[in-house]
Amino acid sequence: MSAFLLFFGRSGTSDLERQLDTVKIAIGAVVLGRARDAGFNPLYAVTSDAEAAAAFREQGAEILADRIRPFHFGQELSRIVHEKRLDRVCTIGAGAGALLSTTELRALRGDLESSEAIVLSNNSYSADLVAFAPASALDAIDLPATDNPLPRRLHQQAGLSSRQLAKSAATLLDVDTPTDAALLVRHPACPPELRILPAWQDILTDRIDALMRLVTTPDKELLVAGRVGAPVWTFIETQTACRVRMLAEERGMQAAGRDVSGEARSALGFLYQLIGPRDFFARMGELCDGMLFDMLVLFAHLGWRPSAEERFAAYLFMADRIQTKPLREFTEAARDAGFPLLLGGHTLVSGAFWTMVEAAWHGYPEP
Numbered sequence: 001m002s003a004f005l006l007f008f009g010r011s012g013t014s015d016l017e018r019q020l021d022t023v024k025i026a027i028g029a030v031v032l033g034r035a036r037d038a039g040f041n042p043l044y045a046v047t048s049d050a051e052a053a054a055a056f057r058e059q060g061a062e063i064l065a066d067r068i069r070p071f072h073f074g075q076e077l078s079r080i081v082h083e084k085r086l087d088r089v090c091t092i093g094a095g096a097g098a099l100l101s102t103t104e105l106r107a108l109r110g111d112l113e114s115s116e117a118i119v120l121s122n123n124s125y126s127a128d129l130v131a132f133a134p135a136s137a138l139d140a141i142d143l144p145a146t147d148n149p150l151p152r153r154l155h156q157q158a159g160l161s162s163r164q165l166a167k168s169a170a171t172l173l174d175v176d177t178p179t180d181a182a183l184l185v186r187h188p189a190c191p192p193e194l195r196i197l198p199a200w201q202d203i204l205t206d207r208i209d210a211l212m213r214l215v216t217t218p219d220k221e222l223l224v225a226g227r228v229g230a231p232v233w234t235f236i237e238t239q240t241a242c243r244v245r246m247l248a249e250e251r252g253m254q255a256a257g258r259d260v261s262g263e264a265r266s267a268l269g270f271l272y273q274l275i276g277p278r279d280f281f282a283r284m285g286e287l288c289d290g291m292l293f294d295m296l297v298l299f300a301h302l303g304w305r306p307s308a309e310e311r312f313a314a315y316l317f318m319a320d321r322i323q324t325k326p327l328r329e330f331t332e333a334a335r336d337a338g339f340p341l342l343l344g345g346h347t348l349v350s351g352a353f354w355t356m357v358e359a360a361w362h363g364y365p366e367p
Contacts, residue, residue: 002109002131003086004040006032006056007147008047008094009071014309016178016316023181023197025052028094030191032059038105040090046076052094074143074150081135088112088133093147095180096128099170099189099355108165119160121151125229125252126346128174132160148255167231169358172351177315179344182208183352186359203316210340212360214290215240223287225268226294226349227251239357245287250297254346259300269301277333281341290340294349295330302326315343 006028011017032043036059045056046064053063068075077091090112111120112131119132126148137158144150155162165171170189175181181199184190186208214220220242224232228248236244249266250258258264272280284291295314299306306314306327313321317335322328334341342348 001041002039002088002090002112002133003042003044003084004032004035005044005046005077005080005089005091006061006094007066007073007076007091008045008049008052008056009066010049012308014312016312017308019198019200020175020178020181020312021052023175023184023194023199024095025049025055026194026197027096027098027175028052029055029059030194031092031094031097031100032056032061034100034102035090035105036060037102039109040105042084044080044084046080047094072143073146074138074141078138078143081138086135088131089135090129090131091147091150092129093174095176096122096174097170098175098184098191098194099168099173099187101170101189104170111163115161117160119151119154119162120165121162122165122171123229123350124151124155124162124164126227126255127151129165129171130154146254152255167235167354169351169355172347173355174347174351176347177344178312179204179315179342180347180352183355183359186212187355188359188362200316204342207340207342208356211290211292211342212356214340215242215357216360217242219243220289221245221287222289223247223284223291223293224349224353225249225291226297227253227346228294228349232350232353235354235357239361242289250300253297253300259296262303264297264300266297266301269298272298272302277330281333281337284341285337285339288339291337292342292344292348292353293334294346295343296345317343 008028011021043061044064045061046066048065066076121127122129130150132154137154137160140158141153154160178200182204185195185199218241222242223245225247228246250264253259253264310322314331319328319331
């Protein structure tokens with residue numbers, strides 16, 4: 001048997017964070033239901049949140065309260081594996097897997113159960129979904145604080161054979177920001193119970209519509225900047241009609257801890273420091289007709305560590321909700337840029353971008 005573990009923790013207490021948590025809980029419930037139908041057993045949901053626990057319990061999951069304070073993903077996972085005597089495990093964070101079908105999850109379980117020593121992940125550098133056997137391999141690694149580096153450590157330190165799942169919107173999309181949520185509900189495969197959720201369409205719809213038209217229009221140019229991996233570049237080359245300019249920097253930044261160590265460096269960051277926010281976005285406008293910007297690379301370069309509440313406000317161009325002057329000025333300049341622009345984190349230039357392009361070719365928005 002293969003166990004399925006879903007982790008959920010609250011983002012914060014602001015209204016923006018709680019709204020995103022509502023979306024992530026709904027995604028987690030959908031994923032648990034599909035994992036159950038795909039034959040995973042037992043199902044566990046690791047959370048101390050009453051609202052999430054109720055939603056996950058309805059899908060047949062046993063609720064396990066997290067015990068490690070402060071939360072430490074690797075230690076929590078190892079504790080559960082030992083207490084429940086698990087041998088084969090698939091773990092995912094709430095927010096990931098919204099577009100994964102029961103068929104895809106069943107195939108994942110089959111791959112997991114057909115090998116004695118394997119780790120499967122959606123991204124070996126920065127994972128949101130990891131399936132591995134034997135679970136005892138956790139005893140041979142330095143347990144990571146987050147799920148991102150788990151597949152690499154299981155491969156490099158425990159010797160498990162490593163394989164990444166086929167890249168798609170389904171495997172790569174992890175709803176971690178309001179922008180990700182707004183793009184999810186545009187995808188034709190978005191489950192109906194997620195499509196009806198409030199996902200900031202009133203704020204972002206015009207920007208998304210413009211960018212979706214852009215990627216299907218020859219002679220337009222899209223700028224994609226941030227932690228862009230090689231699979232996304234291949235996808236861009238074959239699945240967009242527009243020209244694409246890509247600025248790939250600091251892939252694996254968070255998994256390597258370069259954001260918190262102060263080592264992260266960005267070419268765009270050096271430019272931003274030289275000319276300031278208004279001229280920065282004016283220069284970006286000379287390079288493209290629209291832009292997807294993983295802004296956390298820039299923030300790491302600048303040494304900015306905004307609160308989640310202010311970071312979410314920036315994603316939504318809500319400059320009036322930001323007290324920190326440099327971030328407010330950045331947000332105002334981004335809001336007023338004379339081209340369609342979306343702000344986000346790593347998923348924006350990975351799974352969310354993939355989601356947007358797939359949706360665009362399916363006729364969203366309508367002509």
